[in-house]
Amino acid sequence: MELTINGRKTTVDDAAVAPEMPLLWVLRDVLNLTGTKFGCGIAACGACTVHVDGQATRACVTPVGSVAGQPIRTIEALGSPEAPHALQQAWVQHNVPQCGYCQSGMLMAAAALLQKNPRPSDADIDAAITNLCRCGTYPRVRAAIHTAAALMQPGKKA
Template identity: 55%
Template structure:
């Protein structure tokens, strides 16, 4: 089966029911996409499929035929993705960093759909779990990218 990931075509030998996450990590060696819960709940495994956020831990690779998959390894090649990465660094968003590849993918997808998201839109889109609680820094980084004025980080409510 052919799989389109990060604008490259790969020949995949895994069974069609193998989760996309394991093909990305084990067969292709792209380890930036993380395994978190295995239940599509935490978002550590988030990738973009045709521009939409998808949890790769539960998505069978066979369902990806003919679709464009983007992982954290290529996010900086996208102008919006590069802005997200730069803002994450500027605002020192990551603490442990484990969830951040999924967070960056979700933020990139939102900002490509909504150039100046409100606090409510950010909260609705950024549902990935962060055990370190970097939600206010995420919100500040996203407002910085979009040039919008959200609630100040100290007064803002936490995401999810």
């Protein structure tokens, strides 16, 4: 099966990867992309959020066969230490993470939101960010998304 992950075409062994295998396990266990986390296994928490064709998608319940041929983006491709994404910069500025476990999924959900809506309201953020955070950093998440949105506006240095 051929997958396009973080802009690179990858072939996974059909003998090792059944089409019904959750995308999360292919990413983590087959391709060693461990930034995407397992949280609940029922698409409730969002720790496993990735982008499939630009849409925030819960990888724990998404059969890999259903996304073959579509572009998949994981947290590993959001930014880098040398060139962090505006969201990553804002996350640090607002001290969003505490334990950090949910953060990769939260960042990917926020990136999908800002891609669709570059100036979200608080209500837009609340509707789009359904990820769960046991540490309760939701006010800081909202503030960081607003900061990132401002950084991403034309003429701003991100």
